[in-house]
Each structure stands twice: as C-alpha cells, then as structure tokens.
Amino acid sequence: MQAEREVRLMQGNEACAEGAIAAGVRFFAGYPITPSNEIANIMSHRLPEVGGKFIQMEDEIGSIAAVIGASLTGLKAMDATSGPGFSLKMESLGLAYMVEVPLVLVNVQRVGPSIGMATSPAQGDVMQARYGSHGDYASIVISPSSVQDMFDLTVKAVDLSERFRVPVILLADQVIGHMREKVELLSYDEIKTSYRPEPTVPPEEYLPYKGDERGVPPMAKFGTPYHWYANSSSHNEDSFQATSDYAISRKLIERLTYKIEKNKEAIIEVREEFLEDAEIVVVAYGCTARPARGAVLRARSEGIKAGFLRPIVLWPVPEEEIRKAADTAKAIIVPEMNMGQYAHPVREACWGRAEVFSLPKVGGEPFSSGEILAKIREIEVGA
Amino acid sequence: MPKEASLSQLVNKYFYTHQFPTMWCPGCGNGTVAMAMVRAIDRLGLDFDKVIHVAGIGCACVAHWYTTFTALQTAHGRALAGATGIKLANPELTVVVTLGDGDCAAIGGNHLIHACRRNIDLTAIVYNNFNYGMTGGQVGPTTPLGAIASTAPEGNLEPPFDLCKLAEAAGATYVARGAVYYVRELINLIERGIKHKGFSFIDVLTPCPTVFGRRNKLGTPGQMFKAQQQSTVSVKKAQQMSLEELQGKWLRGVLVEKEAPEFTEEYNKLIARVQKRTK
Numbered sequence: 199m200q201a202e203r204e205v206r207l208m209q210g211n212e213a214c215a216e217g218a219i220a221a222g223v224r225f226f227a228g229y230p231i232t233p234s235n236e237i238a239n240i241m242s243h244r245l246p247e248v249g250g251k252f253i254q255m256e257d258e259i260g261s262i263a264a265v266i267g268a269s270l271t272g273l274k275a276m277d278a279t280s281g282p283g284f285s286l287k288m289e290s291l292g293l294a295y296m297v298e299v300p301l302v303l304v305n306v307q308r309v310g311p312s313i314g315m316a317t318s319p320a321q322g323d324v325m326q327a328r329y330g331s332h333g334d335y336a337s338i339v340i341s342p343s344s345v346q347d348m349f350d351l352t353v354k355a356v357d358l359s360e361r362f363r364v365p366v367i368l369l370a371d372q373v374i375g376h377m378r379e380k381v382e383l384l385s386y387d388e389i390k391t392s393y394r395p396e397p398t399v400p401p402e403e404y405l406p407y408k409g410d411e412r413g414v415p416p417m418a419k420f421g422t423p424y425h426w427y428a429n430s431s432s433h434n435e436d437s438f439q440a441t442s443d444y445a446i447s448r449k450l451i452e453r454l455t456y457k458i459e460k461n462k463e464a465i466i467e468v469r470e471e472f473l474e475d476a477e478i479v480v481v482a483y484g485c486t487a488r489p490a491r492g493a494v495l496r497a498r499s500e501g502i503k504a505g506f507l508r509p510i511v512l513w514p515v516p517e518e519e520i521r522k523a524a525d526t527a528k529a530i531i532v533p534e535m536n537m538g539q540y541a542h543p544v545r546e547a548c549w550g551r552a553e554v555f556s557l558p559k560v561g562g563e564p565f566s567s568g569e570i571l572a573k574i575r576e577i578e579v580g581a
Numbered sequence: 582m583p584k585e586a587s588l589s590q591l592v593n594k595y596f597y598t599h600q601f602p603t604m605w606c607p608g609c610g611n612g613t614v615a616m617a618m619v620r621a622i623d624r625l626g627l628d629f630d631k632v633i634h635v636a637g638i639g640c641a642c643v644a645h646w647y648t649t650f651t652a653l654q655t656a657h658g659r660a661l662a663g664a665t666g667i668k669l670a671n672p673e674l675t676v677v678v679t680l681g682d683g684d685c686a687a688i689g690g691n692h693l694i695h696a697c698r699r700n701i702d703l704t705a706i707v708y709n710n711f712n713y714g715m716t717g718g719q720v721g722p723t724t725p726l727g728a729i730a731s732t733a734p735e736g737n738l739e740p741p742f743d744l745c746k747l748a749e750a751a752g753a754t755y756v757a758r759g760a761v762y763y764v765r766e767l768i769n770l771i772e773r774g775i776k777h778k779g780f781s782f783i784d785v786l787t788p789c790p791t792v793f794g795r796r797n798k799l800g801t802p803g804q805m806f807k808a809q810q811q812s813t814v815s816v817k818k819a820q821q822m823s824l825e826e827l828q829g830k831w832l833r834g835v836l837v838e839k840e841a842p843e844f845t846e847e848y849n850k851l852i853a854r855v856q857k858r859t860k
Binding site: 225227243246247249251253255256257259260261263264265266267268269270271272273275289290293297420421422423424425426427428429430431438439 | 597600630631633635645646649650651652653654655656659662663664665666667668669670671673674691692694695848851852855856859
C-alpha cells in the first residue's frame, strides 16, 4: 500500500525550503537576492521551529563560508542564491570541493550576464555550475522542472551531498522557483536521507582524506576527539600540507574527480519518453523541459517520431542514456535558455551517432512548445 | 606540578613536532603569537577536543599547520565567516580565529565589521605586521604612511587603519592590543579575550624583519622587537602622559571590555521562544 500523501498548493521556492527541512537541513546561511529570496525567508522561520539555525550573512561569500563551517560541525547545511551571488560564491564553493564538505547550494537562475534581469528566468549558469571554480574537481548538479521537483530534488541533493561528501548544486530557474503547483508530500518522518560516512577507527588512526572504495573519505564532526584539519591547500591523506609534492596533489585531484565520475550510475537520473522508435530526440532540462515535452507530444500527434529525454541530473552527464538515444535517432535537439551550453556535452556524448542541433533562446522569455515543435518539423522536413 | 606548563609540555601537547620547522622566517614574531595563544588556551583548561582553530590565508594563518587543534583553513579573508558558521551551528565550541592584517582588514574587512557588530563569541587574533609578508611585502591596510612596500616603492600614500578603533566602532565587546615584545601581557590579553563572552578582537603587533623590516631599514629582528618599547605604551602608563607624548604610539592592553547580548545565546533563546509558541 502506498503511503498517504498530503496534497498542497506550493510555490517552487517554498517547496525547496520544505524539502530541505524534510531532508534534515538544520543550518541555512544566505544573503538577499532575487529570485531566490523566498527560500531564505521561509528558512528563517522554519529552522528555529525544528531547532535549526538561520543566519543572514553580510554578503554572499560570507553565507557560503558560514555554511561550510556549520557543515563541519555535523549539521546538514544549505545556501540559496541567484546568478550574481553564485559568481561571488565560486571561490569558497571550490574550497568545499577541496575540503570535501557536504552542502547544498541552490541557484534560482535569472538572466545574466552581470545584474541582467533579476525577475526573468534563464539557464545561463549550466557551465558555471560545473566549471565555475578554479582548478579541477567534479560536481553534482540537479535540475528541477516542477514544484514537486523542487521538493523531491532538494531531498535528493541533500542525500547525494552527504553520501559523496561533496557540495551539490540545485540549479533551478525563476520559472520553477516562482510558479505555484500542486504537490503531494509524504510525511517528513518517512523521508530518509543519508548522513556522511563517519570514522570507525580510533582517533589516532583517523585519516580524514583517505577515500573508501568509492573514493569518499569518512568525516568526523568538529568538536570530537577526532582532531583533523579541513585543509584548503593541497593535502595528504592525513590532511597535512603537501604543497610541493606533485604525486600527492595528482592523487588528490584525481580522487576528487573520480569519486563522482566513477560513481555516476548511483547519481544520474533521467526521464525518458517515446525513445524506443524516436528519430528526433529533444534533450531538455529545467523549465525548458516542460514546453519541450509538450512539443514532443504535439509532434507525435502529427505522426513525427519524436522522443523526449530529460537529464534530471545535469552533471555528471548521463552520457550512456544520451548515446543510446542517439543510436536510434538521427537528430538531437537541445533547447535551452542560454546561447547553447548543455548542447556541448550532449554533442560530445553522441559524437558521430546523431546530429545535434542547439536551439538557444536568451532574453528572459521562456520557450513555447510551438517554438520547439517548429524546430522538430524543420528537421523532419529537412530529412 | 608547576602552575604553568613548561615549554616542552606545551609543545608536545599542542604541536605536531614532525611538521617542524615552521615556515616562518628567522626573527619573525609570528611564532611568539602562536605560543602565546597556545599558553592562553592551556591556562584556561579548556576541553582540548572542543577548541576549533580557524584561519585565513597568509603568514599569520599557518599556526594551524602545526597545532593539534581541529582546524579549518578558509579562503583568504573568509576565516571569520567560516568561524561564524561553526560557532552558530555548535555554540559549545571555543572558536579561535587567526588572521593577518590584510586578511582581516582588506579582503576580509566586511566579515570583520559584521562579526564585531553581531557580537558572536569568537576570539580573533590579528597578526599585524604592517604588510603582506607571504607574497613578498605588498602594501596593506595597516602599512604606515610613507613606508616602503613592494607595491609602494615610493612610500605608502594611503592612511592606515587603527584596527582596534575600527573594531570598537563596529561594536566589538572586547578589544585589546598586544605586542610580541611584551609576551606575558600578550598571553593575558588572549586569555581574557577567549574568556570574554562576545566578540573579542586582539590586534598583535609582530615584526616582519625579512620583508617589511629590510625594505624600511628597521634593523635586526632583535632591534625590531625592542623598538616596540618605544612604539607602544601601556594603557595604564598612557594615563599619566600628555597627548603630545602619546603622539605616534600604539596603546597596549585592554581597550574595550563590556557586556552585551551574545549572538548564539540570543539565537538559542529565539529557538526556545518559537518552539514554545508552535507547540
């Protein structure tokens, strides 16, 4: 029997905040920015209700730094922002990858570059979410397409960040953050999320940067007999400084990358429809996945063999799933609210198998299904 | 049992000696500041597991490479923000933050003034050596007017901060200045700062003979240490001195010490209030 679900009308940002509470997030630091404000507003009154802590920091950099500090003490911690703040956080986000601090960073995307359009949606931060901080690392980036997703995928983001001891980015957009939809919620008591692996050896044998079989090291809470050094410099397995040792640095960077890339089967999630016989596949994510699916349904009703593939996890890239779709399809269309960013990894994944058409749209106006359908028809006729 | 731990007892308990020698140059004052911090912590008899050492980036921020406390090295300038997250998340922890003058007052200046204003129970120890030592002696927010720096070859044109006045104006409830020549006093100032409930700010004058001293012809490390006899004056002695006599001298000692609501305690009260209401 299915567990009972409460039906509610919620806003996307509200669902994100509630998902965080349900997932056990007990610390939030943030700074005012549109269009993510509601998340901080709601966390400021919801967290004390459940014994958690909220702080509005003096700037965007301070809020990610505080979230890192809080996570080190053992709390599940979150921060939320939009483009300008996302850029400001990049240095400390990189520190969280290096020091391996679980946290969730929500980016409700708006139009850029720079201040851009604070109240209009975009998907321009897809590459920044993967590569925004300097140096090499691997990230997990999740893309919600509905208010229900804002709840469910915030829970997933918390779970993955704890399992892999890594920051996870929930890459939402203004449409999904501000729209209101019906959601069905499980009782929060029934929502279970992972907690970071903790050391099982005595304190004197603890190696804070020695990965397990997946490459994920155990993490002791600050303030316990496990004294350790959360070191943002290049470091050895014992956490001591190793800033002149090439072999140690190489091993560290490879582990930070492979702990995500080599475990991607446990991370990636896609939604696939009509792919069995699809000749034209639309790969879309976030708010654009909605009109994209609509376009595929309309194409099908016209007799065009169209398919739909939605990467729910954008990074790591679901290369196998895209490749499989490309094996049967002759064309892949990637509509996105940027100048063509995710089209790049999609093209790389289906190299030589199917032609990839980037369908960019910028300026803040979301796609209509008609625009995407027009591209499907154009390719169908062209073929 | 002697009242005070011996130097070797301190070193063995609080330092990873296999990490020695330290990266500090011969004659640098920073090791003295680090030892003063460790002695102050030892005197307070704190639970060793619950002392967290947070540092930014720079010559001031390397003591934690050698100390046995659990530590976080943040990005340059972000130590106080990281420490704020640690302290708010777990107020049982004693959080000691070591900063450099550029780290705390230039790139981290915003976090400094807001940590003061918030009156969160952190102890910030600033190793103030008047320049960016680690990167070769660039001009910074505490470099004296006219002093030579690698990026001020004609002498510094920008008036420096008095960090203690800045901290006081921003609302810090404990503000003190120490100098490495007066090490016993420095230990007391740090001890009192850690004990103080609220934001404690301790500006420590520490010579950088290798870059700042050499460039400005300030003599040997010994001479630079001794010069603090002339360049500083205790708060007590200053009371007997005229304004003319105090001109150009740094005041040493406790400059501000007052009680005010502490942020993490206030937050815990807020939680209790909200939970009572929503029960």
